[in-house]
Amino acid sequence: MDSVHYIEKAKQLINKKKLKELEDMVLKISDKNAIFEIGIILRELGKYKEAAKIFQQILDGDFFKNNKFLYNKVLNEYEISTKKSVLKSKPTRMHVVVTTDCNLKCIMCRVRKETYTMDDKVFNIIVENLPFLENIMWQGGEVLIYDRFYELIKLAANYHIRQTFLTNGLLLDKKTLEVIVNNDMIMIISIDSPEKEVYEKIRAGAKFDKLLEVLKQVYECKQKKPDFNYSMAVVMMSLNYNQIEKMINFAILYGFSSVYFQKYMADLSDDVLTPNEEQQKCIVEQLKYFQKKSENNEIPIRIATNISLADNYDIQKTDTQKCDIQKNAEIIGDKKKNNVAFNKSGNDRLFCVAPWKTLFLDYNHTIRFSCYCEPADIDMSQCQRNDDVWNSTAIVRYRKSIINNNLYSCCSGLCKNAGDDGKEVRK
Secondary structure, rough: OHHHHHHHHHHHHOOOHHHHHOOOOOOOOOHHHHHHHHHHHHHHHOOOOHHHHHHHHHHOOOOOOOOOOHHHHHHHHHHOOOOOOOOOOOOOOOEOOEEEOOOOOOOOOOHHHOOOOHHHHHHHHHHHHHHHHHHHEEEEHHHHOOHHHHHHHHHOOOOOOOEEEEEOOOOOOHHHHHHHHHHOOOEEEEEOOOOHHHHHHHHHHHHHHHHHHHHHHHHHHHHOOOOOEEEEEEOOOOOOOOOHHHHHHHHHHHHOOEEEEOOOOOOOOOOOOOHHHHHHHHHHHHHHHHHHHHHHOOOOOOEEEHHHHHHOOOOOOOOOOOOOOHHHHHHOOOOOOOOOOOOOOOHHOOOOOHHHHEEEEEEHEEEEEEOOOOOOOOOHHHHOOOHHHOOOHHHHHHHHHHOOOOOOOOOOOOOOOHHHHHHHHOO
């Protein structure tokens, strides 16, 4: 029998709360991938004891021991299930700000006010983690300015890591596009208006005609390789609130696979870029309309947003505009949650597993797990290796706080890491 059969059977047994029967079934399965997926389902439901048994069963065998990537992946899940705070497993995801240098001065960007390019120490931490990573997100500033970016791409490609990067697109050329396409990278291009005047006002220093030239080259790559994925990111402001339909049509014209409409993060309540109440209503109504058309396959593009479409549009304050953009990487993929009904398991369930999985190397040697987390208090000058960071006193303290369910002040309501269960914890 194939993996799908076993996984579907496992879901049925879980929904019927027949965990002993599930345990007996797992012992008879030789398909380790199916066993692993069943363990993930149990872990995500907060069935840690049952999940840990499954992951231990895999670790005890020889199936993954000669594969560092797969063994680390299972070990990581085992350590989450057993609520370890000091880990033997390595991060499975990374998010890296390579530089704050940029060729533009976008009016909503705060990152450009910083001066940072990652040094050899950060570079080496990345390289040390590459054998264990499933995916990595590269971000700037403008990543294409960083002089070792192509070296990083090549190193990561050696391990078949899913690479995503955020760019304004204006520095793309045929050579760069060839590297991106050949390494199956996912590209997110920031474009806040399909109109020349508005685009150039928001993206100060940009030339709309140059953008169109680049997008034609990108589209040509798409014609040669249909599975080439690139997405458009749009920050919704008072300057472009009424351009949603035009932006979607623009994205379709140039072959984008999705459009991600991002909430504007205001520094001050009277920020002139903040949409007013009427504009906010217009944004929400338009996004609801086009998201439904996308879901019904009435338009050939995926529509996603971090703007709440259920409640009133709420502008949040933050120190960086690019906070949520890494979530767009999940939009492009065809990632689906396990379809299993479950009840919350109260305080026993971890409301966030980011500190067990993700290492975010932000600018100025700041360490986070997502851009919404408070920075971990780590002195990078004392860190020589990955483990000095990954199991530092500050990060271990973070994990222990989550285990004890008392990490409230540093959690943002915009954060997607914690999921629905995290909303309850953050009240």
